[in-house]
Amino acid sequence: MLVVLDTNVLFQSLYSAEGASHFILGLIRHQKIKLALSLKVFAEYEEVLKRKKSLKDFGMGVEDVEHVLSFLAYIGRPFDTHFHFRPNLRDESDNIFVELAVASGAQFVITNNVRDFTHHSQLRFPDFLVATPSSFVKGWRKRNEK
Numbered sequence: 756m757l758v759v760l761d762t763n764v765l766f767q768s769l770y771s772a773e774g775a776s777h778f779i780l781g782l783i784r785h786q787k788i789k790l791a792l793s794l795k796v797f798a799e800y801e802e803v804l805k806r807k808k809s810l811k812d813f814g815m816g817v818e819d820v821e822h823v824l825s826f827l828a829y830i831g832r833p834f835d836t837h838f839h840f841r842p843n844l845r846d847e848s849d850n851i852f853v854e855l856a857v858a859s860g861a862q863f864v865i866t867n868n869v870r871d872f873t874h875h876s877q878l879r880f881p882d883f884l885v886a887t888p889s890s891f892v893k894g895w896r897k898r899n900e901k
Contacts, residue, residue, distance in 0.1 A: 756788045756789065756862055756863070757788070757789045757790075757791050757832065757859055757860065757861045757862060758779075758783075758788055758789070758790060758791065758861055758862065758863045758864075758865055758891075759790075759791050759796070759852050759855050759856045759859070759861045759863065759864045759865070759883075760779070760790060760865050760866075761849070761852055761864065761865065761866035761867065761868065762796075762799050762800055762803050762804075763866060763867045763868060764776045764779065764865050764866060764867060764888050765780070765800055765804065765827075766803060766804065766809065767867065767888070768780040769804065769809075769813045769815070769820075769823065770812055770813060774888070774889075775887075775888035775889040775891070775892040776867075776888045778888075778892050779865060779888055779891065779892065782895070783827075783830065784826075784830070786830070787899070788895070789831075789832055790827065790830065790831040790832065791831065791832055791834055791855050791856070791859035791861045792827065792828070792831035792832065792833050792834065792855070793833070793834050793835070793836045793851065793854070793855045793858070793859075794836075795836060795851040795854070795855075796851055796852065796855050797824070797827070797828065797831075799848070799851065800824060800827070801824055804820045804823070804824065805817060805820055805821075832859065834855060834858045834859040835858065836851070836854040836855055836858045849866075849868070852864050852866070856882075856883045857882070860882070861883050862883055862884065863883055863884050863885075863886050863891060864883055864884070864885045864886070865886055865887070865888055865891050866885060866886075866887070867887060867888065869885050869886070869887055
C-alpha cells in the first residue's frame with residue numbers, strides 16, 4: 756500500500772510517540788506501507804520540521820531531524836510531479852500532496868486536515884482516499900491485525 760503523508764502527520768509523529776501519526780511512521784519504518792515522495796513534498800517536510808519552533812516542540816536538534824529526513828528519503832518511493840496539476844484546494848500549499856497522490860497512484864492521502872481536501876474543492880478524487888491518521892490506522896488494523 757502506497758500513501759502520501761501531509762506534513763502535519765509527520766510533524767505530529769515526531770511531536771508525540773503516542774497516537775496514530777506515530778503508529779503510521781512505524782508502519783513506514785517497518786515497510787508495512789510505502790511512502791510516496793516528491794521533491795516538493797520533501798522540501799516542505801524539511802522546511803517545516805527544521806523550524807526553530809518545531810525543533811523546540813520535538814525536543815530535537817537539527818541533526819536529529821536530518822536523520823529522520825534522510826531515512827524518509829532512503830525508504831520513500833520517489834515520484835516526479837513535473838506537471839502542475841492544481842485541484843484548487845482551499846489551502847494552496849496542500850496541492851502538492853494531491854499532485855503526488857495522482858502521480859504515484861497512492862491509495863491514501865493521510866492528513867489531519869481532511870476538510871481542506873474536501874471542502875469546496877472543485878475536483879473529486881476517485882483514485883485515492885483522504886483520511887485522518889486515526890481513521891487510516893483503524894482501517895489498517897481491521898485489515899491487517901486479525
